[in-house]
Structures are given as C-alpha cells and as structure tokens.
Amino acid sequence: MKIRNYIQVKTVEAFHEAAKAADGPITILAGGTDVLVNGREDDVYKDCTVIDIFPVEALHGVCETENMLLIGACTTHEAISHDPLVKQYAPILAEACGAVGSLQTRNRATIGGNLANASPAADTMSALAVLHAELVIERDGEARVEPMTAIFTKPYKTNLAQNDLITTIRVPKQSPNVRYDYVKVGRRKVLSISRMTVATLLEMDNNGVVTRFDMTVGATFPRPMLFPDISAMLVGKRPSEQDIIGVAKALSDKIPEIAGIRKSTIYKQPVCRNISERSLRKLFADILK
Amino acid sequence: MSNIKLSFILNRKPYTVETDPGKRMLDVLREDLGLMGTKEGCGVGECGACTVILNGKAVTSCLVLAGQMQDAEILTIEGMRDDEIGRVIQECFVEGDAVQCGFCTPGFIMSAYALLMENPTPTRDEIRHAIAGNLCRCTGYIPITNAIEKAAKTLAK
Known part of the structure; x- marks a missing residue:
C-alpha cells in the first residue's frame, strides 16, 4: 500500500499533535481491516499520512459510569463480544459484534474504525442505533458528544473532519428487563x-x-x-x-x-x-x- | 515512503528489519524475511490462508500494516515445529488426512493453535467456530475438525 508517511502514536494527545503537524491529508488507522482492503485499489492513500492509533491504550477497553458503558474506540469487536459489562448491560451489542466477519477480523477490527468507515452494511450499526449510542469525538483536544446516527451523511461518508477522532462510544446501560x-x-x-x-x-x-x-x-x-x-x-x-x-x-x-x-x-x-x-x-x- | 526500522519478536526470536511501513505484514514475512509458509489467498481477509498469531490473537496478516509489527509478538507456521502444541497439531493434520493441496493448511494450523492456547479442551462446536474464518476447497472441514479434536485430546494426555 502506497502511503506518504506512517506515524504510530501511543496517546490521544500525540494523535492531535501528529494530525496538526501533518502536511496534507491524514488517514487514521485503527484495526486496519478496512484501510488495507481499500488501499489495494488505485493507491488511494499515496498522499496520506497514516496515523496508527491502535497502540493508544486509553482507546481500548470498556468501563462504566452509573448510567453508561464507555467503550474505547479501538476496542476490537471480539473483545466487545466477550466483555462482561457489555454482555450484562448491552447484550445486543455483544451479539452484533460477535457477528462481524471472522474471528481473525474481529480480533483486529475496532468499533471506532467500523463507525468511521461508515459502511451501511456494518453489523453493529443497527444495534448501536436502537441502543441510542453516542460518540465522543475529539478535535485538537476539545471533546464533543454526538448521537451515533448523526455522523453519517451517505454510504462510506461521515461529517467527521480529518482531525476528528472518535475516542469513546457511550452506550446507555440497559436494565435487565429490556x-x-x-x-x-x-x-x-x-x-x-x-x-x-x-x-x-x-x-x-x-x-x-x-x-x-x-x-x-x-x-x-x-x-x-x-x-x-x-x-x-x-x-x-x-x-x-x-x-x-x-x-x-x-x-x-x-x-x-x-x-x-x-x-x-x-x-x-x-x-x-x-x-x-x-x-x-x-x-x-x-x-x- | 522511506523505510523504517521495525523491531519485533517473531517465533520467539527478536528481529529487526528495515522496510516500508506501508507494506502488509504478510509481505514482510514472505519477502523481507523469506518465510514462505504464510500464504496469500484472497488478500482481503476473507480466506484465512495468511493467518498468524499477533500478540496472542489469530489475525489475517494481509490486513495488518508492517508498521503495526513494531514491538509485537508474532507466531507463524514456521514457529510451530519448536512448540509442543504446534507440533502435535501438525502431526494430527498429517495423520488425519486433513491436508490435501496444503495451501490453506498453515492458516488452519495457526487458528487451531490460537484456539488450543486459549481453550485446551474445545468442543467440536468451539473448534468449528475457531476455524470458521479459514476456507478450504479440498478436504472439506470434517478431517480438519477431527485433527484439531485429536490434537486437543493428545495434548491433554
């Protein structure tokens, strides 16, 4: 895959710095399972600085507040499908994540990457929609929250700016009666x-x-x-x-x-x-x- | 873009290579390191022929960027001969006629290895689930499932 530059970051702050410093378009690499497939065709990333965020530990894992599950954007579908908090409070999402691709894909593909790729066929979209999930999106260190359904404009297109980073997927905790x-x-x-x-x-x-x-x-x-x-x-x-x-x-x-x-x-x-x-x-x- | 230096543990040995970080991990293994056991089938993560273990998880190496090998622990089919689980799985594949043309075999063995590392006593359903991301066009899946089941039983003895 032809790329202009490759930068691996280990913190969200380092991502913002790298995004600001990049000369030209950037491509955010999370799991890579979409980027590497797209990259096979027509050198689509040849002018891009690829910023690899998969090593950012703060973007991995699931934690909870009183009412919300907070899922790091780089958490893999396989990790979400087995996560005890997700299975308890949002089992429909665990099931949807378990339906993605194969085990090899789920071990690498991330929920944030899946959202940013904006494929209308993404397995998790319908589950996240009925859960009324929200996204925490950071730009230059400033965070905002948007409904998950609000970022998509058309197939494979979002309204995210190139330096916008989805950091967290907020999922309202469901009661056992749901x-x-x-x-x-x-x-x-x-x-x-x-x-x-x-x-x-x-x-x-x-x-x-x-x-x-x-x-x-x-x-x-x-x-x-x-x-x-x-x-x-x-x-x-x-x-x-x-x-x-x-x-x-x-x-x-x-x-x-x-x-x-x-x-x-x-x-x-x-x-x-x-x-x-x-x-x-x-x-x-x-x-x- | 220019090459970068990548350091990682491959088959339990430290490696450093200078390569294009935009390459795929599959290409680094085959072209830079000459490890031809990992096969390219579809190139888009749909056949499992290029499966390797990356930081303990089975992944398709056609969908991992070379840069993402930095500091990683990687196991490929070449590392299986020095590993008891890997060796037993390979023996059971050979004895159980789970190999025909052999192209998909390294990928299946790596998926089986990842399974048995996590779950030494899998059910047949769990075996089928673990290898569902690997395609075989020759043997069918029953001899492969049998071989993995036999490997688990042999290792448990």
Missing part, C-alpha cells in the same frame, strides 16, 4: 457481509404494556436510522398479533420509501417483514399466549 433481538442475514454464517440486520430493543411494564420500543434495519438504508413512527406503533400498547404484523409491514415499507426501488428490494422487503414478525413474536411470546 428485551432484545438481533438477526443478521448473510450468505453464510461467518465471513459474510450483512445483507440485512434487524435489531429490536423493548421494555414492558408488569401488565405487558410496551413502555419503550425501537426496531431498525441495517445494511438496507444509506445510513443507520431510527423510526419514531415505528416506535409509536407499540408504545403504550399490550401488543397483539395484528400489531406485530402491522409493525413488520411498516418497517419493511421503509425500504422502498428510503432506499428507493432497487434490484434487491423484491428480496429485502419480504425478508425484512418475515424477520421482523419472527423477532417480535419471539420477544412477545409470553404476551401473545
């Missing part, structure tokens, strides 16, 4: 790019009335999305079979509405409807009896 389901559709179980993911997160009161509901589809829209109108279909209700059919139809109808009618629509729309129905029946099994 129910979730994550489904990935790929050509094979492992080493497959998502054709679709469906992520659902919901909570009910003691009477089976839904108090919170988020359901979205990944690898289908140009960027990760949440749908307040879909959420409103179940919140405040004790769901019936008809409600489930209605939600699944409304969610699958978003596909042509947002992504337009593409060659894959004839396949994706019924698959989305069927998976959504199946997920909701599973999640409401005790209510539907």
Whole structure:
C-alpha cells in the first residue's frame, strides 16, 4: 500500500499533535481491516499520512459510569463480544459484534474504525442505533458528544473532519428487563457481509404494556436510522398479533420509501417483514399466549 | 515512503528489519524475511490462508500494516515445529488426512493453535467456530475438525 508517511502514536494527545503537524491529508488507522482492503485499489492513500492509533491504550477497553458503558474506540469487536459489562448491560451489542466477519477480523477490527468507515452494511450499526449510542469525538483536544446516527451523511461518508477522532462510544446501560433481538442475514454464517440486520430493543411494564420500543434495519438504508413512527406503533400498547404484523409491514415499507426501488428490494422487503414478525413474536411470546 | 526500522519478536526470536511501513505484514514475512509458509489467498481477509498469531490473537496478516509489527509478538507456521502444541497439531493434520493441496493448511494450523492456547479442551462446536474464518476447497472441514479434536485430546494426555 502506497502511503506518504506512517506515524504510530501511543496517546490521544500525540494523535492531535501528529494530525496538526501533518502536511496534507491524514488517514487514521485503527484495526486496519478496512484501510488495507481499500488501499489495494488505485493507491488511494499515496498522499496520506497514516496515523496508527491502535497502540493508544486509553482507546481500548470498556468501563462504566452509573448510567453508561464507555467503550474505547479501538476496542476490537471480539473483545466487545466477550466483555462482561457489555454482555450484562448491552447484550445486543455483544451479539452484533460477535457477528462481524471472522474471528481473525474481529480480533483486529475496532468499533471506532467500523463507525468511521461508515459502511451501511456494518453489523453493529443497527444495534448501536436502537441502543441510542453516542460518540465522543475529539478535535485538537476539545471533546464533543454526538448521537451515533448523526455522523453519517451517505454510504462510506461521515461529517467527521480529518482531525476528528472518535475516542469513546457511550452506550446507555440497559436494565435487565429490556428485551432484545438481533438477526443478521448473510450468505453464510461467518465471513459474510450483512445483507440485512434487524435489531429490536423493548421494555414492558408488569401488565405487558410496551413502555419503550425501537426496531431498525441495517445494511438496507444509506445510513443507520431510527423510526419514531415505528416506535409509536407499540408504545403504550399490550401488543397483539395484528400489531406485530402491522409493525413488520411498516418497517419493511421503509425500504422502498428510503432506499428507493432497487434490484434487491423484491428480496429485502419480504425478508425484512418475515424477520421482523419472527423477532417480535419471539420477544412477545409470553404476551401473545 | 522511506523505510523504517521495525523491531519485533517473531517465533520467539527478536528481529529487526528495515522496510516500508506501508507494506502488509504478510509481505514482510514472505519477502523481507523469506518465510514462505504464510500464504496469500484472497488478500482481503476473507480466506484465512495468511493467518498468524499477533500478540496472542489469530489475525489475517494481509490486513495488518508492517508498521503495526513494531514491538509485537508474532507466531507463524514456521514457529510451530519448536512448540509442543504446534507440533502435535501438525502431526494430527498429517495423520488425519486433513491436508490435501496444503495451501490453506498453515492458516488452519495457526487458528487451531490460537484456539488450543486459549481453550485446551474445545468442543467440536468451539473448534468449528475457531476455524470458521479459514476456507478450504479440498478436504472439506470434517478431517480438519477431527485433527484439531485429536490434537486437543493428545495434548491433554
């Protein structure tokens, strides 16, 4: 891979210094599993200073505050999928991270890199969306917090400036009562790019009335999305079979509405409807009896 | 760009090479160091033929930049002959006909090694999970799974 310069940094401060000092475009290297694939084509990084942030210890690992999980941007998908805090407080994210690529890819690929790469097919996007995850982004040492869904402009594009560094993914801790389901559709179980993911997160009161509901589809829209109108279909209700059919139809109808009618629509729309129905029946099994 | 000096531990021995940090680790192993056991299949992390162990984890060396080898501990198929686990896995692959054309074999052995280092008594499902990132187009996966299972049992004796 042709590059202009390679700098390895060990602290976030050193990253900011290197980014400021760089003459020309920079490419941030986290796990490298996307950069090295992109770098095979057309010398795309030949003018870039590659700043390798993988050795920055402060960007690795998961810790907690009272209400949040704080996931370092360089934490690998494999580490997240086995992390006890993530498994306890955001199990849908552990599951989504475990669905990424192969073990070899998960051992290297990072959650921050995956977000910055902005592939609409990224396995974790739908899970992070329904979790209402936020990103801590640093520029020249100044930190800001943005909703995860807000940084994406179109496939493979974000609104991040080249010296913006995602440092932390903030994930609200979920109570044990939260129910979730994550489904990935790929050509094979492992080493497959998502054709679709469906992520659902919901909570009910003691009477089976839904108090919170988020359901979205990944690898289908140009960027990760949440749908307040879909959420409103179940919140405040004790769901019936008809409600489930209605939600699944409304969610699958978003596909042509947002992504337009593409060659894959004839396949994706019924698959989305069927998976959504199946997920909701599973999640409401005790209510539907 | 100009070469930089990279120092790392490879197969338990210290190495220093001067190379282009924009190369892939796979190319440093094969071209700079002449270690041809690590194979290039797809070059995009989808076949597992170039699997090595980097700081204790199985990774595809086609997706690691040479610069990222700095200060790392790396194990390749060439290091397996001097390691009991590696040697037993290789013997079980040979005895169990888990090798046909052999191109994918180094990658499978490195994935098996990473598994047995972490989990000396894996179930068949755990073995299948550990090698799911490695593709074989000749033997099918049953002899390979059998060989890893046998290696685990042999090592446990």
